[in-house]
Amino acid sequence: MENARSQVKALTFDVFGTVVDWYSSIVAEGEEFGDTHGIDIDWAQFALKWRAGYGPAMHRVRQGELPWQNIDALHRGILDSLLDEFKIEGLSEADKDHLNRVWHRLKPWPDAVSGLQRLRTRYIIATLSNGNVALLTNMAKFAGLPWDCILSAELVGHYKPDPEVYETAAALLGLSPHEVMMVAAHPGDLRASQAVGFQTALVPRPLEYGPGRTQGVNAHPSDLVASDFNKLADLLRIT
Amino acid sequence: MENARSQVKALTFDVFGTVVDWYSSIVAEGEEFGDTHGIDIDWAQFALKWRAGYGPAMHRVRQGELPWQNIDALHRGILDSLLDEFKIEGLSEADKDHLNRVWHRLKPWPDAVSGLQRLRTRYIIATLSNGNVALLTNMAKFAGLPWDCILSAELVGHYKPDPEVYETAAALLGLSPHEVMMVAAHPGDLRASQAVGFQTALVPRPLEYGPGRTQGVNAHPSDLVASDFNKLADLLRIT
Numbered sequence: 001m002e003n004a005r006s007q008v009k010a011l012t013f014d015v016f017g018t019v020v021d022w023y024s025s026i027v028a029e030g031e032e033f034g035d036t037h038g039i040d041i042d043w044a045q046f047a048l049k050w051r052a053g054y055g056p057a058m059h060r061v062r063q064g065e066l067p068w069q070n071i072d073a074l075h076r077g078i079l080d081s082l083l084d085e086f087k088i089e090g091l092s093e094a095d096k097d098h099l100n101r102v103w104h105r106l107k108p109w110p111d112a113v114s115g116l117q118r119l120r121t122r123y124i125i126a127t128l129s130n131g132n133v134a135l136l137t138n139m140a141k142f143a144g145l146p147w148d149c150i151l152s153a154e155l156v157g158h159y160k161p162d163p164e165v166y167e168t169a170a171a172l173l174g175l176s177p178h179e180v181m182m183v184a185a186h187p188g189d190l191r192a193s194q195a196v197g198f199q200t201a202l203v204p205r206p207l208e209y210g211p212g213r214t215q216g217v218n219a220h221p222s223d224l225v226a227s228d229f230n231k232l233a234d235l236l237r238i239t
Numbered sequence: 240m241e242n243a244r245s246q247v248k249a250l251t252f253d254v255f256g257t258v259v260d261w262y263s264s265i266v267a268e269g270e271e272f273g274d275t276h277g278i279d280i281d282w283a284q285f286a287l288k289w290r291a292g293y294g295p296a297m298h299r300v301r302q303g304e305l306p307w308q309n310i311d312a313l314h315r316g317i318l319d320s321l322l323d324e325f326k327i328e329g330l331s332e333a334d335k336d337h338l339n340r341v342w343h344r345l346k347p348w349p350d351a352v353s354g355l356q357r358l359r360t361r362y363i364i365a366t367l368s369n370g371n372v373a374l375l376t377n378m379a380k381f382a383g384l385p386w387d388c389i390l391s392a393e394l395v396g397h398y399k400p401d402p403e404v405y406e407t408a409a410a411l412l413g414l415s416p417h418e419v420m421m422v423a424a425h426p427g428d429l430r431a432s433q434a435v436g437f438q439t440a441l442v443p444r445p446l447e448y449g450p451g452r453t454q455g456v457n458a459h460p461s462d463l464v465a466s467d468f469n470k471l472a473d474l475l476r477i478t
Contacts, residue, residue, distance in 0.1 A: 072413065124376060134413030137363060137388040149376040150388045154411070172393070174311065174373030 005181075005224075005236075008199055010173050011119055012128035012151065014160075014184035015136065016051075017208040019116075019127075020106035020143065023047055024210070029102045037095070041086045044210060049085075051209075053078035058130060058159045070132035070154050076100045103131070104138040109205065113144050115229020118238050126151045128169050128182065130159050149173070161192030170198070181224075183232065187217050194220070201225070201232055244420075244463075244475075247438055249412050250358055251367035251390065253399075253423035254375065255290075256447040258355075258366075259345035259382065262286055263449070268341045276334070280325050283449060288324075290448075292317035297369060297398045309371035309393050315339045342370070343377040348444065352383050354468020357477050365390045367408050367421065369398050388412070400431030409437070420463075422471065426456055433459070440464070440471055 016022050023044075030043035057074040060066045079100050083091065091099070119125055126149040127136045136150045151169045158164040170177045177197030184190050185208060190200040201224040206214040219225045226232035255261050262283075269282035296313040299305045318339050322330065330338070358364055365388040366375045375389045390408045397403040409416045416436030423429050424447060429439040440463040445453040458464045465471035 124380065126376075132413070133388065133411040137365075137412065141363065141387055148380055148389075149372065155394055172372040173376065174371070 004178065004199060007179055008123065008181045009175055009179045010124035010126060011181050011183050011201075012126050012166075012169055012193075012198075014182070014186060014189050015127050015129035015131055015139070016103075016106070017205055018183065018185040018203060019112050019145065020108050020139065021205075021207070022051060022103070022106050023208060025106040026050065026102055027210075029105065033099060037091070039088055041088070046082060046086060048209065049082055050075070050078055053081070062159055062162065068157050070135075071103070071130055072100065072132055072135060075103055101138075104135050105142050106139060108143045108145060109228070111228035111230050113146070115233055116146055118233040119229065119236070120146055120148060122236070122238050123181075124148045124173060126169070126173065128160075128165070129153065161188055163192065163196050166193045166196045166198055170196075183229075185217070187220065190220065190223060194222070199224075201235075203228060203232060243417065243438060246418050247362065247420045248414055248418045249363035249365060250420050250422050250440075251365050251405075251408055251432075251437075253421070253425060253428050254366050254368035254370055254378070255342075255345070256444055257422065257424040257442060258351050258384065259347050259378065260444075260446070261290060261342070261345050262447060264345040265289065265341055266449070268344065272338060276330070278327055280327070285321060285325060287448065288321055289314070289317055292320070301398055301401065307396050309374075310342070310369055311339065311371055311374060314342055340377075343374050344381050345378060347382045347384060348467070350467035350469050352385070354472055355385055357472040358468065358475070359385055359387060361475070361477050362420075363387045363412060365408070365412065367399075367404070368392065400427055402431065402435050405432045405435045405437055409435075422468075424456070426459065429459065429462060433461070438463075440474075442467060442471060 013019055026047035027043045030046055034040060034043065054074065057078060061068060116125055125147055127147055128151050129136055130153045132154040133150055133152050136152055140147050151172060153159045153165050156165050156168045170180050178199065181199040181201055182190055182193035183201045183203060185203055185205040190202060194200050202219045203226050204217050209215065224235055226235050252258055265286035266282045269285055273279060273282065293313065296317060300307060355364055364386055366386055367390050368375055369392045371393040372389055372391045375391055379386050390411060392398045392404050395404050395407045409419050420438040420440055421429055421432035422440045422442060424442055424444040429441060433439050441458045442465050443456050448454065463474055465474050
């Protein structure tokens with residue numbers, strides 16, 4: 001295992017939930033947006049439902065029920081339904097577009113920037129997210145995430161956990177799968193990357209769905225497990 | 240023109256020759272490689288021929304004579320021919336691979352890093368190069384180039400100056416072509432980007448082919464023209 005680990009040259013990161021705290025970012029921006037637009041709803045429920053719509057929407061693309069479209073487009077479709085459901089009316093197209101782009105302005109977990117700065121001293125660090133390239137690029141700029149490279153499902157035309165996403169990411173980095181380590185808060189993402197030969201690190205984010213909504217996650221025996229990115233750097237012996 | 244310029248949100252950069260000095264980097268590494276491997280050749284000629292082989296090789300891919308392959312593969316094909324031509328024998332596969340990857344280790348022009356740092360305070364800055372993603376990512380890490388995003392012909396399956404490369408780059412950035420400015424030392428690259436609606440900045444690099452081999456370049460009337468990236472930042476009024 002130590003030996004396998006010494007072959008790692010790049011770390012690829014899941015982003016939503018693993019690097020950034022979508023829940024509290026959307027709730028905070030939503031409440032602010034609500035105040036300025038006179039909308040009084042439960043933004044925590046709004047955030048959770050928005051996120052809950054994302055898996056099924058991607059699944060419809062994966063099954064061929066919807067043509068390929070990026071996450072900005074999927075988020076917008078879900079948003080339009082939620083505006084109906086929450087009876088939010090009278091928003092301009094510019095308002096809706098601004099609200100939809102809250103996903104470009106998510107805030108990093110407190111350890112994320114300092115941990116990534118340490119990890120990038122030894123490894124190539126790249127996103128490997130279902131988020132689209134523009135979203136990930138804007139988010140990096142907004143949040144100060146020091147990626148070496150933005151890799152996205154959008155470049156592959158498949159969504160995670162399809163194997164093509166991981167395979168293409170390794171190929172674009174010019175590496176064999178065993179030279180890449182997937183870092184994620186979600187075991188399903190790690191399992192799918194492992195199936196094509198990636199090494200894996202689980203970084204659980206118990207607050208992903210907000211306080212009091214902790215979901216248990218189970219590590220696979222071969223996973224490195226760290227409670228945050230600085231602990232991951234410690235485990236990889238980066239000073 | 241000022242008005243059009245105020246709409247720019249991202250700058251995309253040609254890399255070989257515009258950001259990095261391939262000629263002097265390859266000559267310097269070649270001479271060092273020659274010393275350690277007992278190879279006494281004219282590395283300036285070697286570098287110029289290597290680069291000269293690149294356009295025709297891409298053209299063969301563009302015409303469908305060769306299947307799609309990335310620049311690492313094209314560079315390697317040209318290198319193998321040059322090793323024959325210069326009668327360089329006895330190199331191991333590891334030696335050849337190391338030599339081929341000199342293109343991942345090119346040095347930036349003296350103004351490039353400081354200029355990019357200034358430009359990225361206002362704009363998304365991205366590569367838009369025929370170099371492959373791994374090459375551009377490794378080079379950025381080696382040279383300290385602070386890209387927000389690595390965009391490459393490899394992501395499109397077309398080489399510049401095919402219009403698909405520029406169109407796809409703007410789409411991936413979530414921008415309209417007129418919101419993107421192409422920065423290059425080569426008028427042909429600028430013209431092709433302009434044809435799909437990009438704004439353009441010419442940064443001539445008279446030493447691209449080494450001292451005494453200056454090639455004249457003519458700006459188009461609509462181009463911004465700057466002698467280096469800091470001058471470009473000045474023209475864009477970035478302090």
